[in-house]
Amino acid sequence: MNPIVIVFSTLGGLFLLFVVRLLSFTSISTEGEMAAATPWWIYVIYLALLFSVIMFVHSLLEEKRKEQKQIEEEGKEVLKMFERHRNSPTAENSDHVEEEWRRYLL
Numbered sequence: 764m765n766p767i768v769i770v771f772s773t774l775g776g777l778f779l780l781f782v783v784r785l786l787s788f789t790s791i792s793t794e795g796e797m798a799a800a801t802p803w804w805i806y807v808i809y810l811a812l813l814f815s816v817i818m819f820v821h822s823l824l825e826e827k828r829k830e831q832k833q834i835e836e837e838g839k840e841v842l843k844m845f846e847r848h849r850n851s852p853t854a855e856n857s858d859h860v861e862e863e864w865r866r867y868l869l
Contacts, residue, residue, distance in 0.1 A: 768823070776816055783808050 768786060 769820075772816060772819060776812055779812055782811070
């Protein structure tokens with residue numbers, strides 16, 4: 764996972780928390796007063812923000828796993844093609860091998 768994405772996501776989340784806090788117009792003097800003066804929907808927004816960050820990180824990790832799996836499968840295909848080319852006579856299959864190489868190179 765890219766550290767820059769994590770930093771900017773965290774900064775964005777903190778900015779959203781700051782904006783929500785400003786929009787709620789609650790006092791921030793002490794913890795007891797703040798908890799009593801905070802509307803219930805602010806806590807729902809905090810939970811939704813936390814959930815969205817967790818899902819964002821989860822989707823990034825899942826995408827990275829899928830990409831790695833695809834790279835491994837393509838590598839296995841290329842290795843199989845090398846194996847076929849090595850085991851077959853080159854004069855008979857040279858046109859077929861060139862077509863396969865063009866497909867992978869494009």
